[in-house]
Amino acid sequence: MANKIADLNRYIAKKGLKVTRQREAVAEVFFAEKGHISAEELYMKVAKSHPGIGLTTVYRTLKLLTEAGLAKERRFGEPQGVYEKEDEDRHHDHLICTRCGKIVEFKEPSIEEMQEDVARRYGFVVTDHKMELYGLCRTCSTA
Amino acid sequence: MANKIADLNRYIAKKGLKVTRQREAVAEVFFAEKGHISAEELYMKVAKSHPGIGLTTVYRTLKLLTEAGLAKERRFGEPQGVYEKEDEDRHHDHLICTRCGKIVEFKEPSIEEMQEDVARRYGFVVTDHKMELYGLCRTCSTA
DNA sequence: TATAAAATGACAACGGTTATCATTTTCAGG
DNA sequence: CCTGAAAATGATAACCGTTGTCATTTTATA
Numbered sequence: 001m002a003n004k005i006a007d008l009n010r011y012i013a014k015k016g017l018k019v020t021r022q023r024e025a026v027a028e029v030f031f032a033e034k035g036h037i038s039a040e041e042l043y044m045k046v047a048k049s050h051p052g053i054g055l056t057t058v059y060r061t062l063k064l065l066t067e068a069g070l071a072k073e074r075r076f077g078e079p080q081g082v083y084e085k086e087d088e089d090r091h092h093d094h095l096i097c098t099r100c101g102k103i104v105e106f107k108e109p110s111i112e113e114m115q116e117d118v119a120r121r122y123g124f125v126v127t128d129h130k131m132e133l134y135g136l137c138r139t140c141s142t143a
Numbered sequence: 144m145a146n147k148i149a150d151l152n153r154y155i156a157k158k159g160l161k162v163t164r165q166r167e168a169v170a171e172v173f174f175a176e177k178g179h180i181s182a183e184e185l186y187m188k189v190a191k192s193h194p195g196i197g198l199t200t201v202y203r204t205l206k207l208l209t210e211a212g213l214a215k216e217r218r219f220g221e222p223q224g225v226y227e228k229e230d231e232d233r234h235h236d237h238l239i240c241t242r243c244g245k246i247v248e249f250k251e252p253s254i255e256e257m258q259e260d261v262a263r264r265y266g267f268v269v270t271d272h273k274m275e276l277y278g279l280c281r282t283c284s285t286a
Numbered sequence: 287t288a289t290a291a292a293a294t295g296a297c298a299a300c301g302g303t304t305a306t307c308a309t310t311t312t313c314a315g316g
Numbered sequence: 317c318c319t320g321a322a323a324a325t326g327a328t329a330a331c332c333g334t335t336g337t338c339a340t341t342t343t344a345t346a
Contacts, residue, residue: 018312018323039303054326059303079222079333080302095267108261111254115276118251123281124238130220131274133258138266161292161343182334197295202334222302223333 004031004070011068025050026061027070036074036082036103076103076132093131099140147174147213147228154211168193169204170213178246179217179225219246219275236274242283 008027009019029046030037037045043058062083065071072086076096091112095104111131119126135141151170152162172189173180180188186201205226208214215229219239234255238247254274262269278284 016322020312020324022325052326056304056327057325060324075218075220075222077218079218081222095262095265097267098270104265104267106261106265108257111257111261114251114254114257115274118249118254119238119276119278122238122247122249123284124240124247124276124278125284126276126278127241128277129275130277131258132272133262133267133269134271134273135262135267135269141266141268159291163293163342165294195295199296199335200294203293 001031007070008065008068011070012064017064022050022053022057023061023064025053026058027065030062030065030071030083031085033085035105036084038080038082040080042083074130077134091129093133095133095135095137097137097140098134099136102137104137144174150213151208151211154213155207160207165193165196165200166204166207168196169201170208173205173208173214173226174228176228178248179227181223181225183223185226217273234272236276238276238278238280240280240283241277242279245280247280 005024005027008023012019012023026042026046029049030042033042033045039055039059039062042062043053043055046053046058062071062073066073066083066086070086071083073081073083075081076094092105092107093111095106096102112129115129116126148167148170151166155162155166169185169189172192173185176185182198182202182205185205186196186198189196189201205214205216209216209226209229213229214226216224216226218224219237235248235250236254238249239245255272258272259269
């Protein structure tokens with residue numbers, strides 16, 4: 001967490017940019033998040049501890065975090081993007097409940113292998129992937 | 144193709160809606176398409192043979208086609224949505240070249256099985272899924 | 287053919303995101 | 317420490333894809 005901030009500052013230094021209170025505030029709240037968060041949501045959470053920080057700055061910081069490889073933007077069907085932490089433990093996929101909106105992350109290494117396999121057959125070199133399963137979670141399917 | 148139009152008209156009748164020249168024109172161009180097309184692109188193609196048809200009508204027709212189960216909206220990371228034909232041969236996935244933008248469709252039944260399996264472990268009932276592999280196509284990776 | 291219901295097209299409005307720009311802040315170098 | 321150039325900020329306007337509005341036209345049923 002503190003090291004995440006350090007990672008960000010290292011990236012900032014490397015790019016000749018500047019460390020600011022606002023960036024640290026946004027990054028801090030972002031890294032404290034568990035799952036996925038939209039720019040708007042993050043903006044409102046940040047506002048609680050650091051009022052005055054603009055939505056624009058939140059967007060800019062999220063873009064910076066993404067460039068630094070510390071965040072990843074996702075889009076689950078809707079036009080609104082959400083961001084998640086990009087940690088060492090990457091390449092997870094998502095189960096999305098279409099009724100309550102719950103999102104569960106999972107990993108399945110054997111699927112990865114199969115993906116590589118398929119890609120090879122079509123002459124592709126895979127650099128990234130996205131897999132989303134839509135359906136009903138336990139609660140919603142039994143209710 | 145003609146039967147696609149027939150399908151659409153059947154859906155229109157069932158819903159108590161009305162068959163119009165505009166809808167047929169949009170549907171015709173849409174069904175003649177090979178891969179994925181955005182509303183804007185479709186609008187421009189339609190304009191060639193049927194000038195005067197508005198972008199709004201194209202959007203409305205695409206929505207209608209989607210409701211009828213004849214089209215499917217997709218979003219490949221970008222905010223702009225694209226539409227593809229939804230044929231009997233559904234549940235295919237996508238390989239997307241991040242350099243040239245080429246999109247290849249593929250099917251891999253064994254991946255489907257695995258998806259079911261994963262979902263079951265998390266108590267989910269899967270109704271739909273999306274899998275996208277991003278990378279470089281043969282041309283782009285060798286160039 | 288008259289009529290009610292629905293579709294159209296032009297345009298405004300919307301939501302999420304990005305650009306603009308004057309002002310403030312950071313951080314070298316002296 | 318200062319000073320100054322480069323960059324960041326926040327307010328706001330603009331943007332883009334998409335949807336709503338509404339007066340007018342078209343469809344299809346009686």
